[in-house]
Amino acid sequence: GQQVMQIPQYQHVQEGEDFTTYCNSSTTLSNIQWYKQRPGGHPVFLIQLVKSGEVKKQKRLTFQFGEAKKNSSLHITATQTTDVGTYFCADGNTDKLIFGTGTRLQVFP
Amino acid sequence: GAGVSQSPRYKVAKRGQDVALRCDPISGHVSLFWYQQALGQGPEFLTYFQNEAQLDKSGLPSDRFFAERPEGSVSTLKIQRTQQEDSAVYLCASSHLPTGSNEKLFFGSGTQLSVL
Numbered sequence: 186g187q188q189v190m191q192i193p194q195y196q197h198v199q200e201g202e203d204f205t206t207y208c209n210s211s212t213t214l215s216n217i218q219w220y221k222q223r224p225g226g227h228p229v230f231l232i233q234l235v236k237s238g239e240v241k242k243q244k245r246l247t248f249q250f251g252e253a254k255k256n257s258s259l260h261i262t263a264t265q266t267t268d269v270g271t272y273f274c275a276d277g278n279t280d281k282l283i284f285g286t287g288t289r290l291q292v293f294p
Numbered sequence: 295g296a297g298v299s300q301s302p303r304y305k306v307a308k309r310g311q312d313v314a315l316r317c318d319p320i321s322g323h324v325s326l327f328w329y330q331q332a333l334g335q336g337p338e339f340l341t342y343f344q345n346e347a348q349l350d351k352s353g354l355p356s357d358r359f360f361a362e363r364p365e366g367s368v369s370t371l372k373i374q375r376t377q378q379e380d381s382a383v384y385l386c387a388s389s390h391l392p393t394g395s396n397e398k399l400f401f402g403s404g405t406q407l408s409v410l
Contacts, residue, residue, distance in 0.1 A: 218398065218399075226403070227385060227401040227402060227403050227404055228337065228385070228387075228399075228401050229401070230398035230399065230400070233398065273336050273337075280342060280349065280350060281327065281339045281342050281350060281353075282327075282339070282399060283339065284329075284336035284337045284338070284339075285336055286335070286336050287335070287336045289334075
Protein backbone atom coordinates (compact mmCIF):
# COMPACT_ATOMS: atom_id res chain seq x y z
CA GLY A 186 0.00 0.00 0.00
CA GLN A 187 0.90 3.63 -0.09
CA GLN A 188 3.71 4.56 2.27
CA VAL A 189 5.25 7.84 3.24
CA MET A 190 8.65 7.45 4.83
CA GLN A 191 10.53 10.09 6.75
CA ILE A 192 14.18 10.26 7.70
CA PRO A 193 15.73 10.55 10.12
CA GLN A 194 13.43 8.95 12.67
CA TYR A 195 15.03 10.88 15.50
CA GLN A 196 17.55 13.73 15.75
CA HIS A 197 19.26 15.55 18.58
CA VAL A 198 20.72 18.99 17.84
CA GLN A 199 22.36 21.70 19.87
CA GLU A 200 20.40 24.93 20.00
CA GLY A 201 21.48 27.09 17.07
CA GLU A 202 22.25 24.17 14.76
CA ASP A 203 20.24 23.52 11.62
CA PHE A 204 17.85 20.58 11.17
CA THR A 205 16.37 18.88 8.11
CA THR A 206 13.78 16.13 7.77
CA TYR A 207 13.07 14.37 4.50
CA CYS A 208 9.80 12.84 3.32
CA ASN A 209 9.69 10.24 0.54
CA SER A 210 6.71 8.63 -1.13
CA SER A 211 6.39 5.48 -3.23
CA THR A 212 3.86 7.27 -5.44
CA THR A 213 3.52 10.73 -6.95
CA LEU A 214 2.02 13.17 -4.49
CA SER A 215 -0.76 15.55 -5.50
CA ASN A 216 0.02 17.78 -2.55
CA ILE A 217 1.86 17.48 0.73
CA GLN A 218 1.16 18.96 4.12
CA TRP A 219 3.47 19.35 7.10
CA TYR A 220 2.38 19.15 10.73
CA LYS A 221 4.16 19.63 14.05
CA GLN A 222 3.24 17.69 17.16
CA ARG A 223 4.67 18.84 20.47
CA PRO A 224 5.27 16.19 23.16
CA GLY A 225 1.89 15.28 24.63
CA GLY A 226 0.10 17.45 22.10
CA HIS A 227 -1.79 17.04 18.87
CA PRO A 228 -0.69 17.65 15.27
CA VAL A 229 -0.80 21.30 14.21
CA PHE A 230 -0.80 22.31 10.55
CA LEU A 231 2.29 24.13 9.31
CA ILE A 232 2.01 24.39 5.53
CA GLN A 233 0.79 22.83 2.29
CA LEU A 234 2.82 22.42 -0.90
CA VAL A 235 1.12 21.79 -4.23
CA LYS A 236 3.42 22.67 -7.14
CA SER A 237 6.42 20.74 -8.38
CA GLY A 238 9.64 22.36 -7.11
CA GLU A 239 7.73 24.68 -4.80
CA VAL A 240 9.63 26.35 -1.97
CA LYS A 241 7.90 28.13 0.89
CA LYS A 242 9.37 29.85 3.93
CA GLN A 243 7.97 30.58 7.36
CA LYS A 244 10.53 32.53 9.37
CA ARG A 245 13.27 29.96 10.13
CA LEU A 246 11.40 27.09 8.41
CA THR A 247 11.89 26.29 4.72
CA PHE A 248 9.67 23.74 2.99
CA GLN A 249 10.44 22.23 -0.39
CA PHE A 250 8.51 19.98 -2.78
CA GLY A 251 10.56 17.83 -5.14
CA GLU A 252 10.51 18.30 -8.90
CA ALA A 253 9.04 14.84 -9.40
CA LYS A 254 6.55 15.39 -6.55
CA LYS A 255 7.71 12.24 -4.78
CA ASN A 256 9.62 13.88 -1.97
CA SER A 257 9.61 16.89 0.28
CA SER A 258 11.82 18.42 2.94
CA LEU A 259 11.58 20.71 5.94
CA HIS A 260 14.65 22.66 6.99
CA ILE A 261 14.91 24.63 10.21
CA THR A 262 17.67 27.21 10.48
CA ALA A 263 19.21 27.94 13.86
CA THR A 264 16.98 25.69 15.95
CA GLN A 265 15.49 26.88 19.22
CA THR A 266 14.17 24.88 22.15
CA THR A 267 10.65 25.80 21.04
CA ASP A 268 11.22 23.72 17.89
CA VAL A 269 11.13 20.50 19.94
CA GLY A 270 8.52 18.04 18.73
CA THR A 271 7.73 15.54 16.00
CA TYR A 272 7.40 16.76 12.43
CA PHE A 273 5.09 14.84 10.12
CA CYS A 274 4.59 15.13 6.41
CA ALA A 275 1.21 14.00 5.09
CA ASP A 276 0.22 12.93 1.62
CA GLY A 277 -3.04 14.34 0.34
CA ASN A 278 -3.18 12.08 -2.70
CA THR A 279 -6.60 10.65 -1.89
CA ASP A 280 -9.63 11.81 0.05
CA LYS A 281 -7.71 11.45 3.29
CA LEU A 282 -4.30 12.46 4.57
CA ILE A 283 -1.73 9.67 4.88
CA PHE A 284 0.82 10.63 7.49
CA GLY A 285 4.49 9.87 7.34
CA THR A 286 6.43 8.10 10.03
CA GLY A 287 7.60 11.39 11.55
CA THR A 288 10.92 12.84 12.67
CA ARG A 289 11.30 13.54 16.34
CA LEU A 290 13.48 16.58 17.04
CA GLN A 291 15.18 17.19 20.36
CA VAL A 292 16.99 20.50 20.90
CA PHE A 293 19.53 20.87 23.69
CA PRO A 294 20.14 24.36 25.10
CA GLY B 295 -16.52 26.12 19.83
CA ALA B 296 -13.10 27.56 19.15
CA GLY B 297 -11.47 24.25 18.33
CA VAL B 298 -12.06 20.52 17.98
CA SER B 299 -13.11 19.09 21.32
CA GLN B 300 -12.67 15.45 22.30
CA SER B 301 -13.84 13.60 25.38
CA PRO B 302 -12.86 11.91 27.52
CA ARG B 303 -9.24 13.01 27.53
CA TYR B 304 -8.21 9.69 29.10
CA LYS B 305 -10.02 6.38 29.20
CA VAL B 306 -8.98 3.22 30.98
CA ALA B 307 -10.92 0.13 30.00
CA LYS B 308 -10.78 -3.48 31.01
CA ARG B 309 -10.26 -5.92 28.17
CA GLY B 310 -13.65 -6.83 26.72
CA GLN B 311 -15.32 -3.60 27.76
CA ASP B 312 -17.05 -1.34 25.22
CA VAL B 313 -15.95 2.30 24.95
CA ALA B 314 -17.34 5.39 23.23
CA LEU B 315 -15.17 8.34 22.27
CA ARG B 316 -16.72 11.68 21.40
CA CYS B 317 -15.61 14.36 18.96
CA ASP B 318 -17.13 17.82 18.64
CA PRO B 319 -15.66 19.44 15.50
CA ILE B 320 -15.32 23.11 14.74
CA SER B 321 -18.76 24.55 14.02
CA GLY B 322 -19.60 24.44 10.33
CA HIS B 323 -16.84 22.05 9.37
CA VAL B 324 -18.05 19.59 6.77
CA SER B 325 -15.33 16.95 6.95
CA LEU B 326 -14.51 14.90 10.03
CA PHE B 327 -11.74 12.34 10.36
CA TRP B 328 -10.74 9.80 12.98
CA TYR B 329 -7.11 8.75 13.31
CA GLN B 330 -5.39 6.26 15.61
CA GLN B 331 -1.92 7.10 16.87
CA ALA B 332 0.16 4.46 18.60
CA LEU B 333 3.05 5.55 20.82
CA GLY B 334 5.93 6.87 18.73
CA GLN B 335 4.05 6.46 15.45
CA GLY B 336 2.30 8.74 13.00
CA PRO B 337 -1.48 9.06 12.94
CA GLU B 338 -3.16 6.20 11.05
CA PHE B 339 -6.40 6.92 9.20
CA LEU B 340 -9.51 5.17 10.48
CA THR B 341 -12.57 6.77 8.88
CA TYR B 342 -13.92 9.91 7.23
CA PHE B 343 -17.29 11.69 7.22
CA GLN B 344 -18.63 14.35 4.93
CA ASN B 345 -21.50 15.81 6.92
CA GLU B 346 -23.42 12.75 8.16
CA ALA B 347 -22.24 10.44 5.39
CA GLN B 348 -19.41 8.05 6.17
CA LEU B 349 -17.52 8.10 2.87
CA ASP B 350 -14.51 6.02 3.81
CA LYS B 351 -14.10 3.50 6.60
CA SER B 352 -11.24 1.56 5.06
CA GLY B 353 -8.95 2.20 8.01
CA LEU B 354 -11.13 0.66 10.70
CA PRO B 355 -9.07 -2.30 11.93
CA SER B 356 -11.96 -4.66 12.62
CA ASP B 357 -15.72 -4.88 12.88
CA ARG B 358 -15.36 -4.04 16.57
CA PHE B 359 -14.83 -0.44 15.51
CA PHE B 360 -17.83 1.65 14.57
CA ALA B 361 -18.18 5.39 13.96
CA GLU B 362 -21.16 7.61 13.42
CA ARG B 363 -22.04 11.25 12.87
CA PRO B 364 -25.82 11.19 12.73
CA GLU B 365 -26.52 14.92 12.48
CA GLY B 366 -23.40 15.95 10.64
CA SER B 367 -21.72 17.56 13.62
CA VAL B 368 -20.72 15.54 16.71
CA SER B 369 -19.17 12.15 16.00
CA THR B 370 -18.74 9.07 18.17
CA LEU B 371 -16.17 6.34 17.72
CA LYS B 372 -17.25 3.14 19.44
CA ILE B 373 -14.98 0.20 20.13
CA GLN B 374 -16.63 -3.02 21.22
CA ARG B 375 -14.94 -5.74 23.27
CA THR B 376 -11.72 -3.76 23.60
CA GLN B 377 -8.40 -5.55 23.26
CA GLN B 378 -4.96 -4.54 24.49
CA GLU B 379 -3.86 -3.73 20.93
CA ASP B 380 -6.56 -1.03 20.84
CA SER B 381 -4.51 1.03 23.32
CA ALA B 382 -3.57 4.25 21.51
CA VAL B 383 -4.46 7.91 21.20
CA TYR B 384 -7.56 8.45 19.09
CA LEU B 385 -7.44 11.76 17.27
CA CYS B 386 -10.35 13.54 15.67
CA ALA B 387 -9.82 16.20 13.02
CA SER B 388 -12.09 18.43 10.99
CA SER B 389 -11.88 20.71 7.98
CA HIS B 390 -14.37 23.09 6.47
CA LEU B 391 -14.13 21.80 2.92
CA PRO B 392 -15.91 18.66 1.68
CA THR B 393 -12.69 17.06 0.48
CA GLY B 394 -10.17 16.86 3.26
CA SER B 395 -7.03 16.24 1.31
CA ASN B 396 -6.68 19.75 -0.05
CA GLU B 397 -7.46 21.54 3.14
CA LYS B 398 -5.63 21.66 6.41
CA LEU B 399 -6.95 19.59 9.27
CA PHE B 400 -7.66 20.92 12.74
CA PHE B 401 -7.00 18.25 15.33
CA GLY B 402 -8.48 17.77 18.75
CA SER B 403 -6.33 16.92 21.77
CA GLY B 404 -7.21 13.25 21.43
CA THR B 405 -8.47 10.53 23.72
CA GLN B 406 -5.77 8.33 25.21
CA LEU B 407 -7.23 4.84 25.54
CA SER B 408 -5.53 2.29 27.74
CA VAL B 409 -6.89 -1.25 27.71
CA LEU B 410 -5.78 -3.37 30.66
